Amino acid sequence: MIPGRTPDTRERLIRAAWDLLGEGGPGAVTLRGVGARVGVSRTAPYRHFADKDALLRAVAEQAFRALGDRMRTAAREADDTPSVLRVVLLAYIDFASEHTEQYRLMFGEWVIAQKRAEGDAGGPLHTAALSLFELCAGMLAQGQREGVIRQGDPADLALLTWSTVHGLMTFALSGHLEAKERGARTEVERLVGEVVEGLMARRGN
Amino acid sequence: MIPGRTPDTRERLIRAAWDLLGEGGPGAVTLRGVGARVGVSRTAPYRHFADKDALLRAVAEQAFRALGDRMRTAAREADDTPSVLRVVLLAYIDFASEHTEQYRLMFGEWVIAQKRAEGDAGGPLHTAALSLFELCAGMLAQGQREGVIRQGDPADLALLTWSTVHGLMTFALSGHLEAKERGARTEVERLVGEVVEGLMARRGN
DNA sequence: ACCTGAACACCGTTCAAGT
DNA sequence: ACCTGAACACCGTTCAAGT
Secondary structure (H helix, E strand, O other): OOOOOOOOHHHHHHHHHHHHHHHHOHHHOOHHHHHHHHOOOOOHHHHOOOOHHHHHHHHHHHHHHHHHHHHHHHHHOOOOHHHHHHHHHHHHHHHHHHOHHHHHHHHOOHHHHHHHHHOOOOOHHHHHHHHHHHHHHHHHHHHHHHOOEOOOOHHHHHHHHHHHHHHHHHHHHHOOOOOOOOOHHHHHHHHHHHHHHHHEOOOOO | OOOOOOOOHHHHHHHHHHHHHHHHOHHHOOHHHHHHHHOOOOOHHHHOOOOHHHHHHHHHHHHHHHHHHHHHHHHHOOOOHHHHHHHHHHHHHHHHHHOHHHHHHHHOOHHHHHHHHHOOOOOHHHHHHHHHHHHHHHHHHHHHHHOOEOOOOHHHHHHHHHHHHHHHHHHHHHOOOOOOOOOHHHHHHHHHHHHHHHHEOOOOO
16 A cells, blocks of 8 residues: 555566666666566556667666766765765765666766757756766865865866866776776776866966 | 778768767667668668777767867967966866767766776776876866966866866756756866965965 | 457568479 | 678567456
């Protein structure tokens, strides 16, 4: 009688797609496989989602939510602004490293067409991405008020910072970075430190 | 009798795949379609490539070559170092904007598994990416010697710069950026300017 | 309201056979 | 050396039919 006590089919389909994606990449996510894992027929998902992309969109939304939660939780654990920035960015790359396939779903090639299918602005996918951006911009604006982050449009700083971290993550995941040095994770961590360093206000400026 | 006078089937298959990719995205590239465009059967490509991925790898290699040529040509048109940096980065985003699908092939999700299939290091895909990186690092090192680019490991600077530009491009192409303001191209151009600004040496440092 | 099974159109890939 | 046609296993998706 309590709604949501046992996960309904819709929720279980999303979970199954999430797991299959994480285990075997995009190629491993088939409606047949998702149905089988949940214990329904291969056409059952069509009762809950318009098509395969709609199911994957729900997975991406959940990934955005999980990443946002993780960043906000990390933010609560630090007190001063430069450290909170570093901690949040590290939480970001940790999520991307642990959930590689979900991360690629959020920012990869596939998502562009999906946002258009959602109606460009206003869709949950766009809202979720915007919320992450605003979290980042808000932290930078706070730091500027405290005088520890350098001047400039906080939206520009946030976009540039996010772009750099995303770019680093992309190169790390694609192996373009890995070849240079063993331990891509440590390498990215160090470079994120440099990014934060570059955001700090300079004495007398 | 002159070898390469008329393009052979292999070359025409690559060209057809490049065109289909550009016109309709990854979904439009099918071995059947490629064969049809060239005027051979759908199984003919297997006489020239091990499988579909091998054909796409050849397309990616050509894209890397085209991007490299474009950057080097742009570099020759500018004289002083700060301007050459800006010009080369703009050539980069121009290529990415004009050949969106090919650009995604070079740095998207697909390429990771491919590099592994190539044998991680030493493969043409990895060599091509490394060559672009070294072009960027070389320009920065030259600028440091001239005293116009700030201190730091040129490899780090190159990686951070490239990551930022690639990240900006990703967000622009994915529409995450586009929503904020009309004219994503102008926006990216302005932000690339900020990136170059951040690389300049500061007086007295 | 939710699920099923059969069917359809489309893939990549293999292989025996042709020139 | 290069190409072909038939065939196979696998997709997403539709639809009439069941409870």
